[in-house]
Amino acid sequence: MRPEVALPVLLPLLSGAISLLFWRSRPMQRFTAVAGNLALLGVSLWLLVSVIQEDYVVIQMGGWPAPFGITLVADMLSAVMIVLTGLKGLVLSIYSLASTGPGHERFGYYPLMHLLLAGVAGAFLTGDVFNLYVWFEVMLVASFALLILGGEKAQMEGAIKYVTLNLLASVIFLSAVGLLYGMVGTLNMADAAQRLAVAEHQGMVEVLAVMFMVAFGIKAAAFPLFFWLPASYHTPPVAVSALFAGLLTKVGVYALFRFFTLLFDQTLGYTQELLIWGAALTMVTGVLGAAAQFEFRRILSFHIVSQIGYMILGLALYTPLAIAGGIFAVMHNMVVKTNLFLISGITRRLQGTYELKKMGGLYRERPWLAVAFFLSAFSLAGVPPLSGFFAKFVIVRAGIEAEAYVVTAVALLVGLMTLYSMVKIWNEVFWKSLPEDNLVPAEEVVVGDDSRMVPPSLWLMYLPVAVLALFALLIGVFAEPLMAMMNQIGDQLMNPQGYIEAVLGAEVGVEDALIEAPDQEETP
Amino acid sequence: MEPVMAVAVGLLYAAAIFLMLRRSIVKLVIGLMLLSNAANLLIFTTAGMTRGAPPLIPEGLSAPLGPVADPLPQAVVLTAIVIAFGVLAFAVVLIRRAYEIVKADDLDKMKETDT
Numbered sequence: 001m002r003p004e005v006a007l008p009v010l011l012p013l014l015s016g017a018i019s020l021l022f023w024r025s026r027p028m029q030r031f032t033a034v035a036g037n038l039a040l041l042g043v044s045l046w047l048l049v050s051v052i053q054e055d056y057v058v059i060q061m062g063g064w065p066a067p068f069g070i071t072l073v074a075d076m077l078s079a080v081m082i083v084l085t086g087l088k089g090l091v092l093s094i095y096s097l098a099s100t101g102p103g104h105e106r107f108g109y110y111p112l113m114h115l116l117l118a119g120v121a122g123a124f125l126t127g128d129v130f131n132l133y134v135w136f137e138v139m140l141v142a143s144f145a146l147l148i149l150g151g152e153k154a155q156m157e158g159a160i161k162y163v164t165l166n167l168l169a170s171v172i173f174l175s176a177v178g179l180l181y182g183m184v185g186t187l188n189m190a191d192a193a194q195r196l197a198v199a200e201h202q203g204m205v206e207v208l209a210v211m212f213m214v215a216f217g218i219k220a221a222a223f224p225l226f227f228w229l230p231a232s233y234h235t236p237p238v239a240v241s242a243l244f245a246g247l248l249t250k251v252g253v254y255a256l257f258r259f260f261t262l263l264f265d266q267t268l269g270y271t272q273e274l275l276i277w278g279a280a281l282t283m284v285t286g287v288l289g290a291a292a293q294f295e296f297r298r299i300l301s302f303h304i305v306s307q308i309g310y311m312i313l314g315l316a317l318y319t320p321l322a323i324a325g326g327i328f329a330v331m332h333n334m335v336v337k338t339n340l341f342l343i344s345g346i347t348r349r350l351q352g353t354y355e356l357k358k359m360g361g362l363y364r365e366r367p368w369l370a371v372a373f374f375l376s377a378f379s380l381a382g383v384p385p386l387s388g389f390f391a392k393f394v395i396v397r398a399g400i401e402a403e404a405y406v407v408t409a410v411a412l413l414v415g416l417m418t419l420y421s422m423v424k425i426w427n428e429v430f431w432k433s434l435p436e437d438n439l440v441p442a443e444e445v446v447v448g449d450d451s452r453m454v455p456p457s458l459w460l461m462y463l464p465v466a467v468l469a470l471f472a473l474l475i476g477v478f479a480e481p482l483m484a485m486m487n488q489i490g491d492q493l494m495n496p497q498g499y500i501e502a503v504l505g506a507e508v509g510v511e512d513a514l515i516e517a518p519d520q521e522e523t524p
Numbered sequence: 525m526e527p528v529m530a531v532a533v534g535l536l537y538a539a540a541i542f543l544m545l546r547r548s549i550v551k552l553v554i555g556l557m558l559l560s561n562a563a564n565l566l567i568f569t570t571a572g573m574t575r576g577a578p579p580l581i582p583e584g585l586s587a588p589l590g591p592v593a594d595p596l597p598q599a600v601v602l603t604a605i606v607i608a609f610g611v612l613a614f615a616v617v618l619i620r621r622a623y624e625i626v627k628a629d630d631l632d633k634m635k636e637t638d639t
Binding site: 141144145152156158182230 | 564567569594596603607610631
């Protein structure tokens with residue numbers, strides 16, 4: 001029995017249930033949010049330690065042996081993602097204490113947040129294809145409700161696009177799961193990986209691979225299916241934006257990494273081209289979209305898209321080094337992007353707007369906030385010695401080693417344009433002086449959502465920002481031990497045999513598995 | 525039976541996509557409903573359709589005699605139906621709220637958050 005594999009899923013569900021029980025008690029819900037997420041971070045660190053010691057930690061739910069029951073499995077990739085989820089959960093629950101108004105809290109903000117984290121953790125840990133679909137849906141339903149919490153016009157418009165495209169992706173995913181089961185007669189990822197390798201119709205395997213790619217591509221907001229993201233991410237309360245920005249698309253990216261290293265590694269010749277050019281176009285369109293924007297959160301939303309391109313490029317180059325770089329980019333992005341959204345929430349609180357044109361003078365007013373923004377923004381642009389530099393450096397090096405010069409050049413160019421967008425925000429928000437028409441003290445501005453009615457307890461908002469900015473710096477300073485960890489992820493993903501053996505037990509070879517399986521072909 | 529089902533599934537997908545491409549948000553949601561039904565029917569069909577052979581093990585044996593219907597896709601479809609039901613209930617409430625707030629049933633009038 002290995003409880004640490006199941007606990008990251010169970011704990012948020014439990015905290016969600018507790019905060020549902022205390023539906024009317026706001027202090028109790030707030031306490032549960034912080035305490036529950038602290039416990040989640042603790043458990044995730046426990047899981048990470050176990051994985052460092054043993055490489056793979058597996059638990060068979062209900063005691064059913066591997067290909068028949070549902071397996072939860074943690075390798076290094078899952079463990080790192082779970083730790084980041086725990087960190088984000090804790091940081092955001094503290095930030096939410098100050099930034100989320102009582103109106104949102106009364107309508108189930110905290111229970112939904114716990115449910116979302118449970119869905120994300122489940123998706124990172126499950127070793128079963130259909131179970132992955134279920135966790136995706138748990139996460140999606142929670143995110144739908146969070147997105148429209150408050151019920152403003154913009155939120156409704158954004159939500160319709162978000163809901164439609166994500167449901168479309170879910171149905172494509174579900175159809176692909178059905179076809180996969182029809183082909184190989186199993187839903188266990190490790191078992192399916194073995195059987196797909198010896199499947200008769202390799203053409204059908206390619207069709208499946210593309211279906212999964214499209215489904216996860218929509219969820220990860222990759223080109224050309226990213227339009228739902230910039231249309232919706234700037235509409236909800238800022239803590240929700242930050243939660244979505246760091247987590248939801250990364251689950252899609254995680255699923256791409258998992259499926260295209262474990263299940264579809266043999267069809268890579270065809271899908272690799274698609275992934276490479278998809279990644280390049282994702283980077284370029286995202287960064288160009290951001291260049292045209294003058295609203296704080298819209299710029300950041302487009303940059304999410306652009307950064308997804310780097311991660312997918314890491315997968316598409318398909319060398320251990322590139323995959324390590326891709327995961328490094330995911331890690332760096334989850335910290336930095338969340339922080340930028342949190343900072344946009346603080347500047348909104350201070351100046352009453354997200355429009356860059358109406359802001360200014362914050363460098364003089366709040367120098368430490370400016371420092372935190374500087375660290376995060378320039379880390380996103382890839383300035384050494386911050387975290388983003390190493391992510392980009394590794395991916396670019398892997399690209400040159402793989403002789404994919406065009407995409408590598410695109411990646412470098414996009415880095416430069418990211419810097420342009422970040423400098424734009426820096427100039428407008430922090431450097432230039434406050435424009436004449438926005439000299440109203442922030443506290444008196446009445447805005448649609450009720451975040452302003454809370455007495456400004458800004459230190460609760462500064463604390464998470466400071467912690468995450470520190471992380472952006474520390475990831476850069478301690479890049480070497482982290483890179484060793486990422487290299488281990490790269491090795492594990494490139495050699496899926498270890499994963500398969502850990503799930504199914506070492507002695508089951510392909511032939512045995514095929515004989516043992518219930519025969520699918522005897523349909524009359 | 526399978527060819528008939530394949531055509532039915534194809535028609536459902538086609539009808540769903542057609543409805544989703546209309547401008548009315550009500551048709552959008554009906555399209556989503558058809559889409560999830562199409563996926564469920566697809567799982568049901570691809571997993572193999574065996575008639576009149578329930579997966580029951582006779583008393584005293586440890587394995588069923590001869591080929592039986594596969595119960596797993598039915599469990600999968602059942603789960604998927606429940607999930608789709610919940611999600612669609614949400615979608616119906618969402619379009620109602622959106623209609624109240626935007627005061628239009630037209631997706632072309634909901635472009636303010638686009639860029």
